[in-house]
Amino acid sequence: MTTTFKASRRSFLLASLGLTAAQIIRTPYAEPLTVGQVIDRIKTNVGISWREQTVDNLIMGTREQTVKGIATTMMATLEVLQRAAAKGMNLVITHEPTYFSHQDRIEPIEQDALYQHKRDFIRKHGLAIFHFHDHWHGRRPDGIATGMIRELGWEKSADPQQPKLFTFDETSLARFAQSIESKLKIRTMRVVGDPTLRVKRVMASWGNVSLMPGIPYLAQADVLVVGETHEWELVEYVQDAIASGQKKALIILGHLVSEQAGMKYCAEWLKEFIQEVPIEFIPSAEPFWRPDKPVK
Structure with a gap:
């Protein structure tokens, strides 16, 4: 008798709020996060109008891909992509290009073996790569x-x-x-x-x-x-x-080290409006070393 009364009272309360029990117990992020949703949230939160002409585009992958984890980096080098894939981070947000030119143009390098190797690695591991340069600089403050x-x-x-x-x-x-x-x-x-x-x-x-x-x-x-x-x-x-x-x-x-911490901060910024998946900064390695201090 008591159980029936409690159940009825709960049902009445939910009905009065226009809710069902299924809606109440639903987790905050029932639907998988997609690449497109992440990009749209970036556009909403960056604080400036999105330019028609920009290098800030999805370079690899599709908007419909489910995001398992996000890695921010200064430069999407092959080594960074390998580390991201190993960590299960399948969306890489990079400040600098993936394919060796500011606009990520592939026409001059389509027959290049290294380009093909990098492209195939990205496809094999299901990575999506978003180039985030112009609007991260355009944000106020930069x-x-x-x-x-x-x-x-x-x-x-x-x-x-x-x-x-x-x-x-x-x-x-x-x-x-x-x-x-x-x-x-x-x-x-x-x-x-x-x-x-x-x-x-x-x-x-x-x-x-x-x-x-x-x-x-x-x-x-x-x-x-x-x-x-x-x-x-x-x-x-x-x-x-x-x-x-x-x-x-x-x-x-050096170009890389002069902007690297900006993408470290980018990971912190993304966490303000993306909580569904882990977000991590993966530093790009400084490419140069001195003969008197060789890299170990």
């Missing part, structure tokens, strides 16, 4: 810059009016460069300038920096920090500036 500043511990040194400009307690160029090298664990940083130069104002532009805007960046600071640049353009300009008597310097980190 997603890559946010991650790099956090990794370096530069938050309190940032200029609120100029996001690329930082002011530090005065130190030598050598000591400042060593600090960056240590924090980012760089093997092959290169520096142009007098090691004893006193530096205080720093401009940082992550990734590739060409002659323009490299010149106006340098004009605002003692030292310009970049990922990479043409040696016969901006490097030569800095050399000539120093020879002319200007107290300037250039620190070249």
Whole structure:
């Protein structure tokens, strides 16, 4: 009698709410998460309008694929893809290209054996790859810059009016460069300038920096920090500036390490609106090493 009364009361309550028992016990994520849904959530949460012309596209896989796990990375190298597959992460979100050109064009390399090997590996392991470059930079604040500043511990040194400009307690160029090298664990940083130069104002532009805007960046600071640049353009300009008597310097980190922490932060950001599957940052290996310090 008591059991019947409790069941009836429960049924009445559910009916009054317009719910069934099946709806109440349903798990929050009953339907499998798809690649398309992840991309759509990224578009919704990145905070800027999605561009018509962009490299941010699904490079491999389909929108209908079920996502088992998400890996973020700076560059979808074969080694990164192997690690992602081994961890069961079948959606790779990469900042840089998969197929060796910014636009991921495959026409020039369709007959290349390495391209075919990489493509076949991706297909065999059911990986989907999403190129996430333009809109992660376009986010405000820039997603890559946010991650790099956090990794370096530069938050309190940032200029609120100029996001690329930082002011530090005065130190030598050598000591400042060593600090960056240590924090980012760089093997092959290169520096142009007098090691004893006193530096205080720093401009940082992550990734590739060409002659323009490299010149106006340098004009605002003692030292310009970049990922990479043409040696016969901006490097030569800095050399000539120093020879002319200007107290300037250039620190070249390497493209990959100059943006890597931005994709580490991307994994944290994705977790804010994706809870159905595990999300993990997989670092790309720095490609270079020094003869006096060979890679073990």
